[in-house]
Amino acid sequence: MKEGIGVEEQLSWKTDKPSEDLSCNWHYKRSPSYNDSASTDATGKWCIFVSPTEVDEVWNKISGAIESNQLLCAKVSTALRSMGRDGHVICVYTRDWADRQDLVRVRVVLQSLGFVQELGYRRDIDTRNRIYGSGEWYLRA
Template identity: 60%
Template sequence: MSTFDARLQSHDLSSSPPFVVKRLQDGFANNLSEKWARVNEQSPMLERLLRKSEKPSEDFSRNWHFKMSPLCKSFVSGDMTGKWCIFVPRDNVDAAWDKIKDTLERNQLLCAKVSTVLPSMAHGNIHVICVYTDNWANAQDLAHVRHVLRTLGFTEELGYKRDVDTRSGRIGPGEWYLRM
């Protein structure tokens, strides 16, 4: 006998509406118990899907992980902000994100975010790490951040995209403000 059935049998149904008593008598409780048992069997999978993880490759609970440097008290995307975009396969995203987080902790970058499993599933298991700057017109800052990313091992060509272009939906040819 399931826990549900035991709890059900211990209740006085005399004050219950007639349709409830009828359903219970017709085996509704047994059917519900079977469904609940199936949910319990699947709970490890459900638990994994709902669990937060510090690893982007395992986190199904949200779309993005965000991190700001200790000196950055707040960051709001605006007309002058933008980001370097690093595309990373799932097998490498956790290590890449750890490098970015460590660099943020040392105040060498402003802030960043990384996609989790949820959006990357729609993109062939490719994650994106966005490393933000607060002024896309500041060429010296863009070059400095790109240099920091190169020292971390991100030596392939990266694209820099202005947030104003992201909000306007600019994709495809001409999507990148800068490529280095």
């Protein structure tokens, strides 16, 4: 809790830092060339799990790649969304999970940003259908 700020104010406290934001569940970022915000049966995302101490720095890396049109769009869980969890998740989206070339291209961009550990790719249709467990990852790379 921040000193000098009442509990009620803190519960609606908005900040650019995902690690501190208690006003919403997610922060979103879209590239200047991205003009569609809808999730479809074709969209999917690479999922990056990070600790609360790393999330702001990692989100800045992803945001920079989005601003330079290397990545399409992404979202990051905030402090509000991550309460009671081990950390944060950053979802880096692609337009079409069947476009393997684009999935690989985005994965290479993420590797160039330092995300060299294995990541899971999840189709939005699987998220909507609540497919979790052994079959939840469409791809791991």
